[in-house]
Amino acid sequence: MRSAGHVEKIAMWITVLIAGWMGASCADTPRSLLAGASVVPSDIEQACTFATMKCTHCHPIERVVLSRGMGVERWQMTINQMRLKPSSGISPSDADIVFRCLRFIEESCIECKQRRS
Amino acid sequence: MTKLSRACISYLVVVAGLVVEAPAFADKVERNFAGSIQLDYMAIPTESIGRKIALDSATAEASLKVTQDFGDQMSASVKLCVACHGVEVGMAFFDLRIADELSFRVGRFTPQFGAFPVRHDPANHRTSDKPLAYDMGRMLRNTEWNLGILPSPWVDNGVELSGAHFFSDDIQVDYAAYAVGGPRAGSNSVDFDYKMSRSGESYYLDNNSRPTLGGRLALNFVHDKTTIAAGASVMAGTYDPENKLHFQIAGADLMIQIARVFLRAEYLIRRTQMFVSSDPALEFKYGPGKDGKYDPYFLKQGFYAELEVPLNDRIDGIVRWDGLRRQGNVVRTSELRSDSALLRYTVGTSVRIRGATRIKLSGEFYDFSDFQDEIAIHLALTGAL
Numbered sequence: 001m002r003s004a005g006h007v008e009k010i011a012m013w014i015t016v017l018i019a020g021w022m023g024a025s026c027a028d029t030p031r032s033l034l035a036g037a038s039v040v041p042s043d044i045e046q047a048c049t050f051a052t053m054k055c056t057h058c059h060p061i062e063r064v065v066l067s068r069g070m071g072v073e074r075w076q077m078t079i080n081q082m083r084l085k086p087s088s089g090i091s092p093s094d095a096d097i098v099f100r101c102l103r104f105i106e107e108s109c110i111e112c113k114q115r116r117s
Numbered sequence: 118m119t120k121l122s123r124a125c126i127s128y129l130v131v132v133a134g135l136v137v138e139a140p141a142f143a144d145k146v147e148r149n150f151a152g153s154i155q156l157d158y159m160a161i162p163t164e165s166i167g168r169k170i171a172l173d174s175a176t177a178e179a180s181l182k183v184t185q186d187f188g189d190q191m192s193a194s195v196k197l198c199v200a201c202h203g204v205e206v207g208m209a210f211f212d213l214r215i216a217d218e219l220s221f222r223v224g225r226f227t228p229q230f231g232a233f234p235v236r237h238d239p240a241n242h243r244t245s246d247k248p249l250a251y252d253m254g255r256m257l258r259n260t261e262w263n264l265g266i267l268p269s270p271w272v273d274n275g276v277e278l279s280g281a282h283f284f285s286d287d288i289q290v291d292y293a294a295y296a297v298g299g300p301r302a303g304s305n306s307v308d309f310d311y312k313m314s315r316s317g318e319s320y321y322l323d324n325n326s327r328p329t330l331g332g333r334l335a336l337n338f339v340h341d342k343t344t345i346a347a348g349a350s351v352m353a354g355t356y357d358p359e360n361k362l363h364f365q366i367a368g369a370d371l372m373i374q375i376a377r378v379f380l381r382a383e384y385l386i387r388r389t390q391m392f393v394s395s396d397p398a399l400e401f402k403y404g405p406g407k408d409g410k411y412d413p414y415f416l417k418q419g420f421y422a423e424l425e426v427p428l429n430d431r432i433d434g435i436v437r438w439d440g441l442r443r444q445g446n447v448v449r450t451s452e453l454r455s456d457s458a459l460l461r462y463t464v465g466t467s468v469r470i471r472g473a474t475r476i477k478l479s480g481e482f483y484d485f486s487d488f489q490d491e492i493a494i495h496l497a498l499t500g501a502l
Contacts, residue, residue: 032430053342056377059241062473063151063501074147077186084217084281086229086293087335087346087372091286092217094339 033061033101037108047101054090054098055082064102068109075102152181152502155239157246157477159255163491170491171257176201178239181502182208190214198270201254202315207272218280225321227270228277229293229333230350231383232370233421237269243425243467245477245495249439249459250385250419257483257491261452262459263308265441266385266419267352267366273297273314274321275328289337291348298322299329299354300364306357307391307400307448308415309364329354331366344374362390382422390414391446401446403455415445428466435479437463453487460484465495473501 033048034040040048052061070078079099083090090098155178161167167174182196196208210224227234233251236242246255251269256262275297283289301313301324313319335348350368355361370383390413394400397411405411421439428434440460447453465479477497484490 053374053376057344057374058235059238060469060473060475060501062469062475063240066473066501067149067151070149074149074186077147077189078149080189081192084214084220086235086279086281086291086333087232087289087337087348088281089289089337089339089344089346089374091283091289091339093286 033064033105035065037105040104044101044104047097048105050094051098051101054088054094057087057089058082058085068105070106072103072106075099075106147186149184149186150182150502151184152179153238153240153500154179154502155245155497155499157239157255157495157497159245160494160496161257161491162494163489170488171259171493172201172254173493176255180207180238205272205315207270216280218282220279222277222279223275225272225274226277227272228275228295228297228331228352229279230267230271230331230352230366231269231333231368231385232346232348232372232381233383234269234271239497239499240473240475240501243433243435243477244423244437244463244465244479245497246479248383248419248421248423248437249441249461250383250421256461257493258459258485258488261488262441262443264311266368266387266417268311273299273329274323287339289339291335291337292333294330294332296328296330298324299327299352300356302356302362304358305392305394306362308389309356325355325358325360327355327360335370342376344372346370346372346374356389357392362392364389377427379425380422381425382420384420385418387417388414389417400448402449402451403446412446415443415447417444418442423463431469433467435463435465435467437461437465439463456486458486467499475499 033052034045055061055064076099079095079102082088083095156175158175159173161171161173164170178200180196180198182194184192184194186192190213192212194208194210194212196206198205198207206225208226210222210226213221233248237247237251247253247269249256250265251267252259252265253268254264256265275295277293277295279291279293281289281291300309301319302308302310313324329352331350331352333348333350335346337344337346348370351366353365355363364387366385366387368383368385373380393411393413398404401411419441421437423435423437426434440458442458443453444456446455461484462482463479465477468476470476477495477499479495481493482490483493
């Protein structure tokens with residue numbers, strides 16, 4: 001049997017949770033692998049959908065978006081390392097598709113090029 | 118040949134491999150930086166002073182990782198972690214990838230056990246805390262339960278051999294085998310002493326000169342937007358300085374991914390030998406069995422099942438059910454019984470706000486067999502660097 005004080009505290013925390021959730025929902029627009037890219041060929045769009053599915057297996061896709069600017073060569077090495085993570089589900093041919101997407105977002109990221117130069 | 122000699126030879130083989138490979142990659146060096154931060158506040162509204170039963174209120178977890186690649190086949194990683202336990206080195210290892218099917222890792226790392234440890238970083242999983250089986254101090258009644266089965270990330274010094282083979286684009290088999298220092302405790306102990314694994318006073322060394330051995334085997338099946346991954350893990354060794362107290366841990370994991378919906382489940386079981394003195398009646402709460410002898414083992418089981426569903430492009434919902442059960446004798450001072458259980462029900466959400474930052478909200482209901490039921494609420498801000 002719980003006291004009335006406990007019930008009030010629980011109600012207060014539930015209110016805080018709902019308020020926080022609603023507030024966070026009003027934050028900025030969502031980011032995806034192709035955020036900021038103006039013209040996206042359909043095969044790249046498909047490759048990026050595929051890459052999102054594979055990458056989110058272990059981590060949020062924001063981690064990939066955040067790493068833009070590391071360079072195409074570095075992406076290739078990273079994808080290979082991720083492919084060999086336990087239960088990655090990324091076969092060598094899957095890695096090629098993921099790389100196609102990441103090469104596109106790397107090359108179409110203007111601010112990344114500015115950062116590198 | 119002793120176990121120790123075999124372990125030394127394994128180290129030498131790996132180090133020799135690194136030395137032989139090194140010159141070929143000396144001209145191609147790439148460095149990468151990553152990290153994460155989580156600030157979490159846990160409230161226990163069912164207690165007036167939550168600290169009496171848990172490490173409640175605010176915690177900050179941060180990790181900073183640098184990886185340096187020496188060509189395609191060799192890399193070194195160092196990761197610093199800051200949390201309730203202070204600054205720790207979560208990674209300091211070399212990786213040597215000879216082929217998909219053969220990689221060596223040597224140094225300080227998290228050996229492959231189960232599926233959750235790959236996602237242990239707060240930025241990589243959707244709840245503020247970890248499943249009970251892998252809890253590292255944030256669960257309620259953590260002292261009474263002495264945490265879960267194997268705290269994650271389990272960081273240890275050692276060597277690991279691993280690999281993956283793709284039979285086709287759809288079927289992948291992974292394996293790993295390792296020798297690490299293993300869990301520790303003092304002489305005449307009845308369970309692991311986790312503080313000894315992260316205490317400079319105990320040195321970051323194996324406490325009994327005998328490696329703990331373990332391995333993992335996993336099968337991954339992919340078809341269109343569906344992935345099914347199943348794995349089995351084991352770990353065994355001794356944990357006391359005299360090498361008399363044995364433990365064995367086994368685990369099974371299953372992950373089903375359909376597009377961006379994930380169903381994950383794991384089960385872990387640990388059998389741990391307790392020290393039984395010449396007068397056990399003074400130490401243990403329960404008497405001997407029908408054969409007149411005290412059972413020196415206790416069994417601890419843990420599980421979780423969780424469903425992660427994207428509610429829209431920014432918001433993920435998560436529902437988790439996890440639990441622990443401990444069977445076996447307990448010391449007289451313990452508040453647990455010979456068969457104690459804990460079930461926890463969690464509902465949560467993870468909301469992406471700006472860039473790679475997220476707000477995590479979750480409510481947890483703890484159903485204890487030996488204590489009053491409790492509620493915990495988490496509110497966290499998490500970001501990837």
